[in-house]
Amino acid sequence: RGGEKVTDCVFCSIIDKEIPSEIIYEDDKVIAFKDANPQAPIHFLVIPREHIESLNSIDEENLELIGHIFYVIKKLVKQMGFHEEGYRIVNNCGEFGGQTVSHIHFHVLGGRKFSWPPG
Numbered sequence: 254r255g256g257e258k259v260t261d262c263v264f265c266s267i268i269d270k271e272i273p274s275e276i277i278y279e280d281d282k283v284i285a286f287k288d289a290n291p292q293a294p295i296h297f298l299v300i301p302r303e304h305i306e307s308l309n310s311i312d313e314e315n316l317e318l319i320g321h322i323f324y325v326i327k328k329l330v331k332q333m334g335f336h337e338e339g340y341r342i343v344n345n346c347g348e349f350g351g352q353t354v355s356h357i358h359f360h361v362l363g364g365r366k367f368s369w370p371p372g
């Protein structure tokens with residue numbers, strides 16, 4: 254599965270299909286699924302199969318994985334046809350960053366205009 258399953262991790266359970274989700278893409282390294290509480294008309298999450306807590310836990314051996322995640326996002330966004338109008342990618346890291354699930358994930362939000370700064 255690409256690393257140890259963390260039993261109390263909701264995203265590890267989604268990877269192992271113990272918790273149902275609307276998976277839109279999967280390969281040997283990552284899966285993408287719709288966010289259960291969407292903040293935009295399009296809102297999905299891309300996560301590595303390997304349980305990595307947050308960006309703080311990334312090291313050199315994960316660099317290819319992070320690059321792969323962004324390349325998957327680019328391809329999905331293009332396939333889904335909202336690459337031209339634009340979109341937002343978000344990584345919340347740690348308590349002050351608003352991270353609620355301790356398995357690194359990248360939010361992809363689209364289908365509406367976003368403001369900046371995020372607040």
Ligand code: 5GP
Nearest residue numbers: 263272274287288289290345351352353354
């Ligand atoms: P965070 O706040 O950690 O950056 O984002 C966690 C995201 O995971 C939230 O947007 C939340 O809606 C989503 N989420 C939490 N639990 C589940 C779940 O069981 N299924 C799905 N599809 N999304 C979830």
Ligand code: ZN
Nearest residue numbers: 262265304356
């Ligand atoms: Zn996990």
